[in-house]
Amino acid sequence: MIEMKIALVGNPNVGKSTIFNQLTGLRQKAGNYPGVTVERKTGTFTHQQVKYQLIDLPGAYGIHPSSLDEEVVYRVLADPQNPNYPEKVVVIGDPFNLKRSVLLYQQIREMGLPAIFVINMIDEAERAGLVIDVQQLEKVLATKVLLTDARSGKGIDELRAALQHQPGEYAAAFDIPEEYAASVMQTKQITGARNNYNAWLTLSQKHHRYLPADQADELATLRKDQSINYHRLQIQETLARYTWLDQQLATTVKDTTKKRENATARLDKLLIHPFWGYVIFFALLLLIFQAIYTWSGPFMDAIDNGFAWLAAATSELLPAGPFNGLITDGIITGIGGIVIFIPQIAILFIFISLMEESGYMSRVVYLMDRWLKPFGLSGKSAVPLMSGAACAIPAVMSARTIENDKERLITILVTPFMTCSARLPIYIIIIGLVIPQTKFMGLDLQGLVLFGMYVLGVVAALGSAWVLKQVMKTSYKSYLILEMPTYKYPVVRNVLYNVWDKTMGFVLGAGKIILAISIILWVLGSFGISERFTNAEEIVRMENPGIDEEAFENRVQSERLEYSFLGSMGRAIEPVIEPLGYDWKMGIGLISSFAAREVFVSTMATVYSLGGTDDELTIRERMGAEINQNTRRPAYNFASGISLLLFYAFAMQCMSTIAIVRKETNSWKWTFIQLAFMTGFAYLAALLAYQMLK
Amino acid sequence: MSQYRSIASLSPGETGTIAGYRSNDIPIKVYEMGLLPGEVFTLTHRLPFNGPVCIRVKNNPNSIALRATEADLILIEST
Numbered sequence: 092m093i094e095m096k097i098a099l100v101g102n103p104n105v106g107k108s109t110i111f112n113q114l115t116g117l118r119q120k121a122g123n124y125p126g127v128t129v130e131r132k133t134g135t136f137t138h139q140q141v142k143y144q145l146i147d148l149p150g151a152y153g154i155h156p157s158s159l160d161e162e163v164v165y166r167v168l169a170d171p172q173n174p175n176y177p178e179k180v181v182v183i184g185d186p187f188n189l190k191r192s193v194l195l196y197q198q199i200r201e202m203g204l205p206a207i208f209v210i211n212m213i214d215e216a217e218r219a220g221l222v223i224d225v226q227q228l229e230k231v232l233a234t235k236v237l238l239t240d241a242r243s244g245k246g247i248d249e250l251r252a253a254l255q256h257q258p259g260e261y262a263a264a265f266d267i268p269e270e271y272a273a274s275v276m277q278t279k280q281i282t283g284a285r286n287n288y289n290a291w292l293t294l295s296q297k298h299h300r301y302l303p304a305d306q307a308d309e310l311a312t313l314r315k316d317q318s319i320n321y322h323r324l325q326i327q328e329t330l331a332r333y334t335w336l337d338q339q340l341a342t343t344v345k346d347t348t349k350k351r352e353n354a355t356a357r358l359d360k361l362l363i364h365p366f367w368g369y370v371i372f373f374a375l376l377l378l379i380f381q382a383i384y385t386w387s388g389p390f391m392d393a394i395d396n397g398f399a400w401l402a403a404a405t406s407e408l409l410p411a412g413p414f415n416g417l418i419t420d421g422i423i424t425g426i427g428g429i430v431i432f433i434p435q436i437a438i439l440f441i442f443i444s445l446m447e448e449s450g451y452m453s454r455v456v457y458l459m460d461r462w463l464k465p466f467g468l469s470g471k472s473a474v475p476l477m478s479g480a481a482c483a484i485p486a487v488m489s490a491r492t493i494e495n496d497k498e499r500l501i502t503i504l505v506t507p508f509m510t511c512s513a514r515l516p517i518y519i520i521i522i523g524l525v526i527p528q529t530k531f532m533g534l535d536l537q538g539l540v541l542f543g544m545y546v547l548g549v550v551a552a553l554g555s556a557w558v559l560k561q562v563m564k565t566s567y568k569s570y571l572i573l574e575m576p577t578y579k580y581p582v583v584r585n586v587l588y589n590v591w592d593k594t595m596g597f598v599l600g601a602g603k604i605i606l607a608i609s610i611i612l613w614v615l616g617s618f619g620i621s622e623r624f625t626n627a628e629e630i631v632r633m634e635n636p637g638i639d640e641e642a643f644e645n646r647v648q649s650e651r652l653e654y655s656f657l658g659s660m661g662r663a664i665e666p667v668i669e670p671l672g673y674d675w676k677m678g679i680g681l682i683s684s685f686a687a688r689e690v691f692v693s694t695m696a697t698v699y700s701l702g703g704t705d706d707e708l709t710i711r712e713r714m715g716a717e718i719n720q721n722t723r724r725p726a727y728n729f730a731s732g733i734s735l736l737l738f739y740a741f742a743m744q745c746m747s748t749i750a751i752v753r754k755e756t757n758s759w760k761w762t763f764i765q766l767a768f769m770t771g772f773a774y775l776a777a778l779l780a781y782q783m784l785k
Numbered sequence: 786m787s788q789y790r791s792i793a794s795l796s797p798g799e800t801g802t803i804a805g806y807r808s809n810d811i812p813i814k815v816y817e818m819g820l821l822p823g824e825v826f827t828l829t830h831r832l833p834f835n836g837p838v839c840i841r842v843k844n845n846p847n848s849i850a851l852r853a854t855e856a857d858l859i860l861i862e863s864t
Contacts, residue, residue, distance in 0.1 A: 461836035
């Protein structure tokens with residue numbers, strides 16, 4: 092079968108992902124571009140004996156990159172050696188901003204790539220009274236022009252069929268200005284560019300970090316000798332193209348309506364109102380966190396009870412012995428510890444993707460810019476910070492849309508303070524154990540405390556951003572130019588794909604770690620070499636003469652755990668964590684949490700079930716019944732609970748985040764500073780809280 | 786160009802035509818987004834404390850938000 096690589100390119104907000112989802116359905120996967128961690132979405136489909144591989148490139152306004160996101164687009168399209176270099180490009184445009192989309196199309200054609208042009212959201216355009224002269228546009232663009240409404244699926248079949256279209260001969264719309272002709276020729280010699288326009292693009296580029304060092308040096312010398320200001324070149328090109336487009340496309344789009352009052356304008360009067368806009372935004376946030384807490388409750392209970400029952404039933408069924416323990420205490424308990432978080436994560440992602448889909452997210456950027464700027468952040472940091480409430484990993488990656496280097500670095504460094512979904516289970520369990528279940532001012536007190544934890548994450552993020560802003564110096568200018576699209580009903584399919592994608596990402600990605608750690612914990616907790624481990628039965632008998640049979644069993648179990656490999660590790664760090672109110676068992680939880688926070692609950696479940704004989708208890712009941720052997724008080728009392736909440740709020744305990752920060756910042760220094768600062772701060776905060784509250 | 790006012794000087798509801806720029810050193814995005822001389826727009830929203838402004842170019846349903854500093858770089862002929 093013939094295979095063909097197709098790239099989807101377009102301005103932001105043109106419905107590119109909706110088209111992508113329509114074309115590929117569930118045959119899509121997310122990965123990364125080599126070298127950079129910009130999320131790469133690819134999908135496949137077959138049409139008339141051709142297997143298409145579709146790449147969804149990040150949104151870009153033009154080919155001249157002004158953010159990392161746009162740099163990815165440039166690098167994929169400019170370099171035929173790039174593994175993602177497409178054989179054909181589909182440029183997606185917006186009927187209301189046709190010139191802007193055509194500008195991008197022309198740049199791509201002039202780079203030497205065949206392309207077809209799609210005008211999406213055609214239904215909205217028709218309702219607004221726009222009439223588009225497709226035939227004329229096809230002539231100007233020298234390619235096939237398709238009209239789609241991806242939300243309803245209109246025009247998608249035609250688009251599939253048109254992928255085989257061979258675009259006609261294309262005449263460049265932009266002539267390289269005379270005064271730069273010589274420099275462009277020189278650039279061409281240096282880089283071996285395919286044509287003059289590609290050489291021009293290289294010459295007008297801010298960074299040359301993707302070029303071999305000697306070429307980059309030669310180019311720098313060339314630019315200096317000829318006193319070429321890359322920024323001027325970009326402006327010159329864009330202005331020239333717009334002049335051309337104004338002439339050529341003057342009659343392509345006819346606006347048949349005189350004046351329209353659109354629903355978006357009416358909604359914006361309220362949603363970005365200088366006062367009500369903020370009230371609504373914060374009310375929405377409060378609603379989200381109340382929803383996460385209350386809606387997920389019944390699901391969590393059901394999952395929790397289900398797994399407790401499954402573990403007990405399996406334990407009955409299998410012959411007693413180490414294998415039984417591995418299955419019930421290790422694997423089933425471990426899987427239960429993953430599955431139980433699915434409801435909250437799904438609810439959170441439903442809200443986040445509804446906000447993105449509807450167009451509200453860009454209003455959040457607008458509303459928050461003024462308030463984030465003093466902290467060295469931009470309004471665009473609002474998106475990573477809010478996604479940080481789901482998971483720091485995609486959040487850190489989403490910071491790539493921030494154009495300014497310093498703002499981007501600060502955003503990356505502080506985003507892990509935001510309360511990610513991995514902290515959520517810990518918060519939910521601890522809050523459930525130490526905060527009474529009452530109402531406060533008509534609101535659920537536990538839900539309010541949870542909201543407070545989210546607020547605390549925000550305060551920590553902003554506070555450290557402010558500190559970083561004072562420390563870091565930059566001469567880069569920061570700016571905000573942001574398009575706010577019309578409000579749209581979210582496409583259910585897009586929301587579901589997104590929620591599915593992110594939830595499965597958690598279950599499979601984090602789940603693998605959780606499961607592996609659960610098994611490792613079980614092994615470490617079930618074996619030991621010290622005398623008190625191997626001779627536990629005799630020692631207990633000797634120390635407690637006349638003990639009854641059930642109590643004897645329990646004592647032997649906990650004796651074994653304490654002197655197993657795992658117990659030794661926990662006891663080794665006990666002196667350090669005792670001032671925070673934790674015992675050695677919780678120490679085990681902390682150790683394993685450094686792989687990923689979310690394993691805390693499942694670790695505690697494994698540890699406590701190893702130390703007991705009763706298999707029917709749920710995770711929560713086990714934790715609630717646990718007694719700290721040092722203080723003789725419940726292990727999860729008010730003081731140690733608050734201390735634990737604070738520790739998890741601030742500490743950097745996620746290997747994946749550390750890895751992604753290293754990749755995104757390309758700096759071990761900043762990665763290490765972040766790790767040390769967060770964890771040190773967490774320790775101090777937890778210490779203070781416990782010592783004051785105990 | 787001192788006789789020109791900038792976008793930043795408009796109040797919500799006021800309309801202007803872009804005349805030029807205060808400096809050459811403005812982000813390429815301003816050009817790419819089509820905020821070019823001759824474009825007619827309305828300032829639709831402003832946030833307090835010198836916050837960003839929101840403008841809508843004529844016949845375009847989408848809005849563009851600009852920080853006050855960027856808005857001050859784009860000059861207008863008042864109409």
